[in-house]
Amino acid sequence: MSELPRPLRSYLHDLAVKDRSPGFLLLESEGELMTWGGELAFYGLTELHQGADVGDQIPMLDAFFPLDEEGMELSCVETDAGVAADVHMIPDGKRAWVLFLDATEEKQRQQTLQQTANDLRLLRSKYAKLADRCVEEEILLSIQERGECRRISVLFADIRGMTAYGEKAPPGKVFRLLDMYLTAMTQPVLDEGGMMNRIVGGSVMGIFGILPSKLPPPLQAGRAAFRMFDNVRTIEEARRGNKKDMFDISIGIASGQVFLGAMGARNRKTLNLLGPSVHLASHLETRARPWEILICENTFPEIDDLQPRFSNVRLASEGGCASLQAFSCNMRV
Structure with a gap:
């Protein structure tokens, strides 16, 4: 040259x-x-x-x-x-x-862009929360004052190893990773017509069958579970060089009758669920291995085209719980 x-x-x-x-x-x-x-x-x-x-x-x-x-x-x-x-x-x-x-000018430019991004994120969050609150209030109003029984599907998902990681890693880093994974896990619930009922640490609980839908709740929950794993795969591909900061998830789904109602102070009521299906979904999630979906016998008949992905398994008794018939899908295969 x-x-x-x-x-x-x-x-x-x-x-x-x-x-x-x-x-x-x-x-x-x-x-x-x-x-x-x-x-x-x-x-x-x-x-x-x-x-x-x-x-x-x-x-x-x-x-x-x-x-x-x-x-x-x-x-x-x-x-x-x-x-x-x-x-x-x-x-x-x-x-x-x-x-x-x-690099003072560049730093100032980055700070301005970050502030703009933060402002936009807060604005989106504000209106998202407002919309969610309006929907929740309509649902609470539609439920009888003394509660009612409905047939729903409950999904529990957990980020494996996040708690132990959080005890050692810097809080800011833990927060960013947790936000990334929780977004990947909660968005499919909303996209499939479900409601987020609980987020605790690295665990989420979604419920299907409360909001109107043409699909049966078990199929909604099953599709949400598969989309969660798709999102986690996307995270893995994007962070291929940071394998120490990648995590597995496991999912449990159960369907059946639950008693639900609005509980809490008059102006701060929240939707609460009581029934064996809630506990069963939580139990299935804890028994699931990393990258595994476990669903109950009531869920399997209504997941339509997802059925071929699952195999019949017998979960041995554990922790005082009797042995259990379930269906398993290994998402790593």
């Missing part, structure tokens, strides 16, 4: 570093500081010592030396002085250069 004309080189230079307070370090391959220059004081880098390890003087660089052949770039990191900087680490034979460029 021929050399660019000087005006273009000058233009590119200004485009890259003009008004960005460039500062540099020159290091030995193992990270010993040889020399430095530029506007390092802008980044709070003033007490530097020749021959000393750069990681001892600038902790943010400690993990990157010796530098590999491809170099490294850190975008919009904050120095100890509170200045946002783009940090470029460039190999040069047995030496390495570290270039600091001011």
Whole structure:
């Protein structure tokens, strides 16, 4: 490639570093500081010592030396002085250069975009909650004051290992992962005409047969379960390089008569369900293996085209519960 004309080189230079307070370090391959220059004081880098390890003087660089052949770039990191900087680490034979460029404008731009995204998310959440509350109020009004019996399907789903992970990982990271997985698990319930009744930690409870639908509740619940696993697969594909932060889910579904009614204070009533099907769905979920759906005998006859995916199983007695006939679908197959 021929050399660019000087005006273009000058233009590119200004485009890259003009008004960005460039500062540099020159290091030995193992990270010993040889020399430095530029506007390092802008980044709070003033007490530097020749021959000393750069990681001892600038902790943010400690993990990157010796530098590999491809170099490294850190975008919009904050120095100890509170200045946002783009940090470029460039190999040069047995030496390495570290270039600091001011990223204050980029940080401000990201903060503005993040604030806009947060505002939009809060707005969507506000109207979603308002809509959900209106639907719930209509349902509560439609249920007799003393409660009533209905035939419904109950789905329990759990993120396996999330509780143990949450005890060790940073809270912010746990929150982001939990939000990602819970969204993947709750949206199918809503899409299939169900209602979210409970979210506790990494577990969700959805109910089908309350909202009007042309489909039988067992089929709605079964379709929601399959869509949950599709969503989790999508998460796995997107996070293929972060296998330590990926989780399995398990699902239990039971169908039958339950007693439901509005309980709580007059202006804060919530929908509550009582009956064996609720406990059975929870029990099936706890007995399910990772990537398994367990459904009860009452659910299986009404899941239509999903039936071939399930096989008849006998669950041995456990924890005081008698042995149980169920149907299993291994979603890893």
